[in-house]
Amino acid sequence: MKLFLIVLAGLILEVFVWIGVGDLVGSMWYVFFWFIAAFFIGLNIVRKHASGLMPQMQQMQAGQMSADPTLSGNLPKIIAGFLLMVPGLISDLLAVLILIPPVQNALKAAMMNVMMKRQQAMMEKMMGGMMGDMNGMGGAQGQNPFADMMRQMQDMQNQQGGSRDSSIIDGEAREVSPEAKKIEMKDIHPK
Template structure:
């Protein structure tokens, strides 16, 4: 309901700004041509910066890939392109503001924090069910996480891709010679 109210208020504000700018420049045709030009600019920005976006986003969500600088650099530009597609002067001003490098950096940092929090919450939810029986909380099928088997399979696949066997623990062993003297226990009798 809040989103609908925000969109309605935004639409009303856009209409008032259109009318005001149309009166200021003398004709609504200038505003219309600006909307058409902004639409094509936004479309070209989206086409240019979104090539290969979805596979990278899916890999990042699955945790198989870290944040790619090219991907995080392109997301604010894609958002600006979407804002230019929407007919309105307020959204066009927001799109131009997003194209400013310090604003892009702040937006990238915010998006990465949100994505990392979502990924962490998803992992905690999936891993929480795997430990359900160990905590004494779950008994049988009620305490089990339905994603536990899928999570184990994903971990096995990641281990196979990296060339590691999950049943082998790597480490080094060395023999330690006791150099310290042993402490002798004397009979201590209570008095």
């Protein structure tokens, strides 16, 4: 209900700004043409920066991939593109503000914090569901045996901090016994 009232108040404010700017410039046609131009500019920005966005977002949400710098760099631009596509002068002003690099950096930091909190909550929920049967297995009641592991994972994410070194490959090592190939000495002397 709050969101509905906020959207309704925003729409009413947008209409008053449209009328005020239309009176200021002398014609509502200029405002209308600006909306059309801003729509195509926003569409161009979204097309340019949204390629490959959904698979990366799904992987990040599933916790399979940490923050990709290209994704976190493109997301504010995509949001600005969508705001330009929405007809309204206030939304266009917000889009232009988002395109300023310091504002982009602040928005990226806020989005990364939100995503890390969601990932942490998802981990706690998963580990909490596993705790139901663990109390009778020697674990102290009310303590999470995975708390240390979750803390270490969060520390590792904080150390990475959104800039990931592309030369590091995560993996698992195991010992492999090589198959010894022997050279047979059949005819070493030519006849």
